[in-house]
Amino acid sequence: MKRSEKTDRPPTVKLPVTGVLKNPGIHLLKNGIPLYLFPSVSTEIVRLDLTFNAGTVNESLPLQARFTNVLLPGGTASMSAEEIDEAFDFHGSFPNFSVERDKAVVQLFMLPADFSKTARLLNHVISEPLFPEQEMKMHQETRLQSFMINRQKVSFISLESMLELLFGSGHPYGRRIQPEYFDQITRDHLISFHNRFYTNGLKSVALAGRISDAEITVIEELFGERPASHAGNSFPLLPETDYRGRKIFIGKNDALQSSLRIAGKTVKMDHPDFQGLKVVNTILGGWFGSRLMKNLREDKGFTYGIGSSLHSYALGGLSLISTETGVQHTRAALREIYREMNTLNSKLVSMSELRLVRNSMLGDLVRQFDGPFSLCDSFMTALEAGLDMDFYNNLQEKIRSITPGEIKQLAETYYNKDNFCEVVAGRME
């Protein structure tokens, strides 16, 4: 006999909580570089992260940071690029080389049994790269081709123009890549960048997943003797730009969709308003149930998706709204986006909407801290801004306590349409 239970009303909902998030264990290497530890037995995999002060902001010419990073596994005196690739593959390990504006990260996923071998291999590769001409030439060609493909996409065109407008064409944050840059970059540029920002630029090490003392010993041996990153960065100052109220339209006659970007400078993660602003951004366009999604996708069918997001870089923060819409909806979509911004800073959010956003954001935080790798990612993001896990603890507190009045006030300060700029790539019909 099946038990019969009442299902005529929805289950009672409990407020999602992550509990208080604790900072990771820190092991200081001999040279003072911190090793952050995120142990977990829920995975078979261990991940090693090496963070270098080698982002695009440090470039003296465009593509320098990216090419140095991508060509790290391009060959050493004792190993060819092919041998390096084969060795990583043979041990079932997955290296990942990435560059952002303010940092470069070298990451390696592997099974613990092969940790010592693969970590040694990685250290060899990133310490003694030769940047062979042959490998460089290949990457120049293939990267140029990918770039030319991207350049045909309206989303790429609009993002590039917007960053240029916001940060200025002379600054690494706003500089646009041009096809000729791919020819101008030379081996010497990579060698000097590597020496400055990799050999002398290791900021931190992190281990996440299936880790034990054995892995820590290997890290100490491999990375404990390196020079630590120089204190303080010499990032080029952001120029004042006159982007407010500017509108740029880039026509692309064969476009089926227009890419819309509306953006303005706001604040970084370390600003006292940032956590409240997270809530404001979420209400506007930061999640699936946001006002922009409800209006432009669910109600009008203008787009497959629309979002707003906050970006926090070392030199500044920005607030960005992005979508792609059918060209016939370009104008109407812009109108609706501005209407939603205006509503946000002129009307109080209802308690029922606030409750929904609150619970959803708290649920997202539970997801964000699920598993050692996402825990590590979140911590590293905070660390980048000079913060730690308390940032997320305070964020939870702010999500629980923020009032409609506070939200309106923040929206007035940060979502004033006159302080934003607009870029459209595609067609206006």
Added chain:
Amino acid sequence: MIINTSKYTLDNGLKLLVHTDTSTPLAAVNILYNVGSKNEHPDMTGSAHLFEHLMFGGTGAVRDFDRSLQLAGGESNAFTNTDITNYYITIPVSNIETALWLESDRMKGPDLSDKSLTVQKKVVAEEFRQRYLNQPYGDVMLNLRPLVYKVHPYRWPTIGIDISHIEKADHERLREFFTTYYHPENAILTIAGNIKPEKALRLANKWFGSISPGASPAKPGLPGEPVKKEPERLSLTRDVPADAIYKAWVICKRSDYEFHTFDALTDILAGGESGRLYASLVRDKRVFSEINAFITGELDNGMLLIYGRISDKVAIETAEEALEEEIERLRKEPPSPRELQKVKNRFESSFHLSHAGVLHKATALSLFELMGDAMKINEEVSSYSSVTAEMITETADKILTEESASTLLYRKISND
């Protein structure tokens, strides 16, 4: 690490899988419906995927699916492919009943109001434009599938043959689609998280137990795809930045014994940057700027696909010839022991990487149960490991023939 699973079948035919994982406060609820674009009528392609969108449009009892889930801190999404439509929710385990309530409610039938249908048709049309039409090479699958498949409904991609099919979808046919495919007997429910199997079973019975098994009308059978006797070729000129080549062959079913051989074979060709195609054709000969090979992993006879973007100033014919030499080599020369060990090691670590977290485990378990037995997921690494060099050569030689190949060429518009 063994992925443990408890299996049950409710009285109405709904299958339930429970995976207990005490390491996380997050739970996953996955519902797989055994229907994909292969089950569509050829005049109404794209409807399985359109239906997936409609399932988020609320029901008579729950007006706003998303809102109700979001209040409980849950997040939901879904995907449709040629074989299945899969819905999933992640939610703090303390609110898992909300997920079960919402999934059981929409299993009884979504609201197919004019408003919901009109808006979702427009959203899907935008998705079609954004993903398939508005970017270079976006329409490859629209052109390749009909070249590879002449009979089997894998000949159209999940998004559909044309936007017009989506635009003309009507209430009546969508309702019929629902009655045929959306009922307990055609679904697998998987719950993963910090929950005991007995409790999961009680909750599944509480929320899903009263749903009637459904009329369960006979599903139309699907035709097999005959082996090609003649190669297929199609050359298209498009506004793309580089010439590109796509070669495809029909392979075995997902549950067939040879499947892992095909998987290993494509890994030999393109697993990582030390794969043969990259090493030889990109790095060494520089005829391609990018090249890859993979199997679609579809349940019926799927595809093995090789695609490459050709380097500037290299003739398409030269590139194709170089690629054919590599295929020929695979058919004749067995991989070296180290080469084979390499792809096996990579498979093992990527298996563990891709099955991290409750959601990925729940989705994978559902799929394996659909193929016959969820517990078989724990045999994946050993099945792959048992592939031998001879099996690879033999299978490659049998299947990757010139006669049975489909080749699609994208030529860029010449600027001269």
